Structures are given as structure tokens and as C-alpha cells.
Amino acid sequence: MKTEVPVVIAFVAGMLMIVSLFSPHPVFAGPAAVMRNWAIVITAFAYVLGVANIARISAGTVRTRGRDWRYKVVLLASLGGMLGIGLAGGIQGGGLFDWSYMNVMVPMQSTMFSLLAFFIASAAYRAFRARSVEATLLLVTAVIVMLGRVPVGERLWSGLPAFTEWIMEVPNMAAKRGIMIGAALGAISTGLKMILGLERSYLGSDK
């Protein structure tokens, strides 16, 4: 029963969602809408689980003075602070929560992302070498696309933007499409195996 019941639930839920995709009949659409709402609620609870987990692990590290425990103190203080501000004053625009978000979180995350430019430049200098035919092809294509994406490239050769667009629309798209079709077929296959009860790893490793 411990195996059969979850497999039956997975089969009914999976088949219902597939049928509702092709048939808008209320017999299928109604229950499918209810199940989507359940999915939304369950996903939202993942946040609660995530917050509880990170708080538990970080508190343990602080208690034992483990590696980087000072950062964990900052993490817990920030987490508790934002949680308190949000619960006390709400998260709507114009409040303290919004102010903290805009003036702390936004600049910090933008800064982290901006650092990528420096790392990419350094990595390109150190690692982007024409060591083989494949690496040379990649290197030449990357340089063409990079040049074609900025006005300087157009100054060098007026046809460069169009040539860059051709690279994106033909060789790039052929590869991307192949990857996407392969991934989609794999997802369909895994989904069907789970719905039909052939793939049961989600029940636990020994099932």
C-alpha cells in the first residue's frame, strides 16, 4: 500500500493534467484548476521550509563557531531584521521594507552581477586559447559575435551585424533546437514513466 497509493495518486494527477491540456471540458478543467492551486500553495510552503532550514544550519554554525560563522551572524540578523520589518510594517512600496530592499539588496546584487565583467575579461585572457580546431572555431565565432553586437564592429564592416545575426539564426539555432528537442523528449519520457509507475525514485531510494 505504501507504494501503490502514491503511484495511483501520481497516475490520476498526471493524467488529469495531460487531458486538461487538450480538453477544456469542465469535467477536466475544474479539478485541474484545483490541483494547480494546490501546487501553488505547496510551492509557497517550500519558502517556509527553505527559511527554516537555512536558519537552523546557520544557527548551528554560529553556536559551534564553525567556518565563516561571522557571516552566518550577518545572515541571521538580516533575515530576522527583514522578516520583522515586513511583519510589522508590511512589504508594500514606500515602507521601510521597500526602502531597505531598494537601498541594500538592489545595490548589492547589482554589484555582484557587475563583477562578472572583470572575471570574464580575466578568464578570457587566461583560458580562451586556440589549442585545437574546435577551440579555434569557438574563439573565432565568439569574437565575431562580440564585435557584431557593438557599434565598433559595424564601423569595421557594415555587414558584421547581419553576419552575426546569421550566426545566431542558423548554426546557433540548429544546435539549440537539437538540444531543446532532445531535452523535451527526455522530459516527456521521464514524465510518462512517473505517471505510469515505471519510475518510482520519487517515493524513496529503495522503492
Place this chain on the structure above:
Amino acid sequence: MSAAGEREGMVRRLSHLDRRIIYLIVLICAAVPLVIGARVELSVGPPVRSLYDAVDSLPPGSYVYLAADYDPGSLPELYPMNVAFVEHLFSKDVKIIAASLWAPGPPLSQRVFDDIAPRYGKTYGEDYVNLGFKEGREAVMVSVAENLKGTFPEDYFGTPCGEIPMLDGINSLRDVSMIVNVSAGYPGIKEWVQQIATRFDIPVGGGVTAVSGPEMYPYIQSGQLVGLLAGMKGAGEYEQLLEKPGLGLAGMASQSSVHVAVIVFIGLANLFYFLDRRKGR
């Protein structure tokens, strides 16, 4: 040391250049164009033009669902797009329903509204609304496509959607003319295409970070995406079509010089690599 030996030593030193020098050069290339306010002229690509045309052809009074699915990490690339879309939609008197599947998204789209709405004399609740964030990813996409107010019972400020005048008669995404998505990743524009565009027959277009751009080309060619802005260049091209230079065009001069610097780095590194290898033979 002989001249050949000195040359060899120099090549070796240059091929292992201190990364701080590279960082300094990148900093100069990025900062100088911003400081002097350099401007560049961009050639507009077909994906940007087709999105611009699709938005431009929307009749006044129609509705657009603006999905702000991004966070501050991708703000430098995506915020200019968000601004350009809102500018264009307000200038066409199109009503905007904004929402986000990314928790950090709503304050960012609200900031865009707060900056731009007064310039066009637009009123919250009558011309635009921010429904805030809802967790649930693809489930929320389908849910909002079938029942907008059931999925978002309140807006970002806690006002019940039933009390918002512009949402009278708007029950689902079938009542909007287009979905415009500003997307930093998952869930984002790919999922809007997969879950909504074909199934509900609603046109989807939008903008993504430059690194995600190549992944979206199959959807453009199939017509499932009406158009696409990729990275800051896409935002700059859109601003150019809109004739409203903003953050996208301002940042492009800086991005151009950094691109050139990276290309020069790659060229030099390979030159030193070959000189070093030839010496090794």
C-alpha cells in the same frame, strides 16, 4: 641575458599578466564612456524591430500583461528594457497589468511606474496596476491565464482586485492583447511561451539577458515569440526606435569599449600563447 632571452621572458610575463592590471583596464573602459556621457548609434536587429512593431500596433485602451520576472542581479541589463516597454505602452495609451513570478520583481516594476507614470499623466488603478508576486511558477502562469483575479486576489498594495477600476471586465489573460515579459531566467519567457503563447493563443514578446538570448532564437523563428530584446544592446535598440535615449543607450558605449577590451585581451593572449609554443618547439 641575450636579446632573445629577454624577449622570451617578456612574452612569458605578458602571458601571465597580473589580473589586477586586467581589472584596471576593464574599469577604465567601463567608466570613461559613462563619465564623459559617450553615445553610440546602434543598428536595429529584426527581433527588436518586430517586437517594437507588435507593441506599436496595439490599439489605445487595450491591455498588456507586463511580467517583471527579474531581480536586482540582472537589473543593469533588464531595468532599461522595463523602462522602455512602459514608456512605449504609456505613449500608446495601453493599460498595463504588471505582476511577477520572481519575489524581488514587484518593487522594481513599481519603481519604473513611479518614475514614468507622472510624465504621461497616468493614474494607478486606472491606467496601470501592480499585482505583485505569486509563487508557483508555471502553475501560476496557467492559473492567471484562466482566472486572473482568483490568482491575484489583491494588488501589490493590498487593494482587492475587485475594487480596481481598470480590472473591471478583465477576468483572464484571454482579455489582454499581449504578454510582455522581462525575464532573467526561470521562470521566464521560455515558460511563458511553452505554457501560454500557443495554448491560449496570446502573443508573447519581451526581453532577456544577453547570455539567455541565443536560447530564444528557435521561438522567434517559429513565431511563438513576437520579438525579443537581448541584453543591454536590445534595450538600446528599442530606445532608439522609441526615440527616447535612456539607460540602455547610455550603457552601450561602456559595454562596447569593454567588448573591444576583451577581444584585444583574447587576441594578445593567443599571440603570446603561439609565441610561447613556437619557442617550446
